[in-house]
Amino acid sequence: MSEQTLKRVDLIFGEYSSEKYKVLANTLHRSNEEILKDLLESGLRGRGGAGFPTAMKWKFTAETPGDEKYVICNADEGEPGTFKDREILSRVPRKVFSGMAICGKVIGARKGYMYLRGEYRFMLPELQKELDIYHEHAKNLGLNFPIEIRMGSGAYICGEESALFESMEGGRGEPRNKPPYPTTSGFMKKPTVINNVETFVNVLMIMRLGPEQYKKLGTTDSRGSKVFSVSGDTPIPGIYELELGMSLDRFVDEFGDGDTKAVQVGGASGFCVPRKKFKDTIIGFEGVPTGGSMMIFNSSRSMYNVLHNYLEFFEEESCGQCTPCRVGCQQLRKGIEAVKKGEKKALYLDQLMKLSESMKLTAKCGLGQSVANSFSSIVNNFKEEMIY
Amino acid sequence: MTECQSLIRELADKYGRERASLLPILQGVVERDNFLSDTCMTDIAKELDISAAQVYGTATFYSFLETQPRGEYVIRVCKTITCDMHGKKQIVQTLEDMLKIKVGETTPNKKFTLLETNCLGWCHEGPAMLINEKPYSGLTPEKVHDIISEYINK
Numbered sequence A: 001m002s003e004q005t006l007k008r009v010d011l012i013f014g015e016y017s018s019e020k021y022k023v024l025a026n027t028l029h030r031s032n033e034e035i036l037k038d039l040l041e042s043g044l045r046g047r048g049g050a051g052f053p054t055a056m057k058w059k060f061t062a063e064t065p066g067d068e069k070y071v072i073c074n075a076d077e078g079e080p081g082t083f084k085d086r087e088i089l090s091r092v093p094r095k096v097f098s099g100m101a102i103c104g105k106v107i108g109a110r111k112g113y114m115y116l117r118g119e120y121r122f123m124l125p126e127l128q129k130e131l132d133i134y135h136e137h138a139k140n141l142g143l144n145f146p147i148e149i150r151m152g153s154g155a156y157i158c159g160e161e162s163a164l165f166e167s168m169e170g171g172r173g174e175p176r177n178k179p180p181y182p183t184t185s186g187f188m189k190k191p192t193v194i195n196n197v198e199t200f201v202n203v204l205m206i207m208r209l210g211p212e213q214y215k216k217l218g219t220t221d222s223r224g225s226k227v228f229s230v231s232g233d234t235p236i237p238g239i240y241e242l243e244l245g246m247s248l249d250r251f252v253d254e255f256g257d258g259d260t261k262a263v264q265v266g267g268a269s270g271f272c273v274p275r276k277k278f279k280d281t282i283i284g285f286e287g288v289p290t291g292g293s294m295m296i297f298n299s300s301r302s303m304y305n306v307l308h309n310y311l312e313f314f315e316e317e318s319c320g321q322c323t324p325c326r327v328g329c330q331q332l333r334k335g336i337e338a339v340k341k342g343e344k345k346a347l348y349l350d351q352l353m354k355l356s357e358s359m360k361l362t363a364k365c366g367l368g369q370s371v372a373n374s375f376s377s378i379v380n381n382f383k384e385e386m387i388y
Numbered sequence B: 001m002t003e004c005q006s007l008i009r010e011l012a013d014k015y016g017r018e019r020a021s022l023l024p025i026l027q028g029v030v031e032r033d034n035f036l037s038d039t040c041m042t043d044i045a046k047e048l049d050i051s052a053a054q055v056y057g058t059a060t061f062y063s064f065l066e067t068q069p070r071g072e073y074v075i076r077v078c079k080t081i082t083c084d085m086h087g088k089k090q091i092v093q094t095l096e097d098m099l100k101i102k103v104g105e106t107t108p109n110k111k112f113t114l115l116e117t118n119c120l121g122w123c124h125e126g127p128a129m130l131i132n133e134k135p136y137s138g139l140t141p142e143k144v145h146d147i148i149s150e151y152i153n154k
Helices: A022-028 A032-042 A054-063 A084-091 A093-107 A118-140 A161-168 A197-209 A211-215 A248-255 A303-317 A323-341 A348-362 A366-381 A383-387 B003-015 B019-033 B038-048 B052-061 B081-085 B088-099 B141-152
Strands: A070-075 A111-116 A147-151 A192-196 A225-232 A238-243 A260-265 A271-274 A293-298 B073-078 B112-117 B129-131 B134-136
Touching: A022 A093, A022 A197, A032 A054, A032 A093, A032 A197, A032 A211, A054 A093, A054 A192, A054 A197, A070 A093, A070 A161, A070 A197, A084 A093, A084 A118, A084 A197, A084 A225, A093 A111, A093 A118, A093 A147, A093 A192, A093 A197, A111 A118, A111 A161, A118 A147, A118 B134, A147 B019, A161 A192, A161 B019, A192 A197, A197 A211, A225 B081, A248 A260, A248 A293, A260 A303, A271 A366, A303 A323, A303 A366, A303 A383, A303 B081, A323 A348, A323 A366, A323 A383, A348 A366, A348 A383, A366 A383, B003 B019, B003 B038, B019 B038, B019 B052, B038 B052, B073 B088, B081 B088, B088 B112, B088 B141, B129 B141
Parallel strands: A070 A111, A070 A192, A111 A147, A225 A293, B073 B112
Antiparallel strands: A225 A238, A260 A271, A260 A293, B073 B129, B129 B134
């Protein structure tokens, strides 16, 4: 059993300093170059799912000229099967604020925002209290970096960075064309660093441990630990901090109910991995990346129902701005319904597959582009369930 | 000045009159009235000096910014996959039976509105629902019965 058990890590939620804000205070005395060098060394990649190297994002924004820059913490956690940011924000919110403040120093921003999803409105009073305490400490450290919390209002797409800016600017949450990227034109068209909640905590931990020690966790391509949200057919659902780079079969050994048929890695916009591929699938940037969502399905589940649920989700959450996504999501859903009912032949699935590929190529943002991930991985691996 | 206008003025004093203040103002109105009336959206437009179409455009984008009258308590049941797998249907059925309305409807006394929503982030404790902003997870028909009875008597 002991050999089978995945290594638990206690980086994100662990107590990190007996003296509060010591790491922040020490980091503020270091040069920006040193901080960026440590971040680059650490190999930290964004924890929201896309995995962009954090040091590069910060460096690009720092190098963009301008007096007005912003740091934004993306707490619009909406990916189905993800709930780790809520846990981080309720257990270690000051680590998040401190990470944001370090970012503010490095890029030269004077203001930070946290965009919290509307579904987490109940957390606001407690979070605001914690924020007031942070402001108090910041004042004692001579740090002028105020942070403000903005609420979302129930729109999955606002987790997409440029849609989030639009929303914060008072508009519809419709993604922008890229480029320009947020590093040059983000919130209020100013250079902006936007990172996931967990990324900011990782930054703080790297500042505390140093890149060498941090690098001991994970693999070459996926450094550090990751907070996983485990749900579905598992006897032990919940939040687990684990090393990156494990194989999916070891994950299933630990979390499955003994009858696991498939695991959806990375939420509805991620990939569905069938049992026969568990052994060869690595959870990390070298294999299948995830923002933390791990949904486990056992053999009693219909993968048709799973896919249908995802497609309904995307159909409703599509912002409707670009045609491939607005029409594509709907046609994919109608398409699998028609095949299931026998109104269309099984071969029609190939046509739907082509449609999802076109969406990947032509949709404006990550939402429309990633529908093909779950669509093709479910249809390819569970074709007979789509038809019969 | 109407009640709505004075609320808008209060919110605008607090959040500012820039375009970026629009979402917090809309949220403030919904928090009190449970929805945004046409008159109210026009008043917001005047207060921020933007067109009513812009206010309407923003308001209608967000699923939590209702533009039609809702009950005092808006119940949103999560319908995303893991909640669905763990018995969301029975939860909705229990709510429909207790409140004698269907999903999308409001009780005649304007106390409850029943809706379904996408992932609430309680996948490990599904099925889950929100009543206004308050989350309830690990639901069973019995548990729903107790929760709703409490609200009915409020």
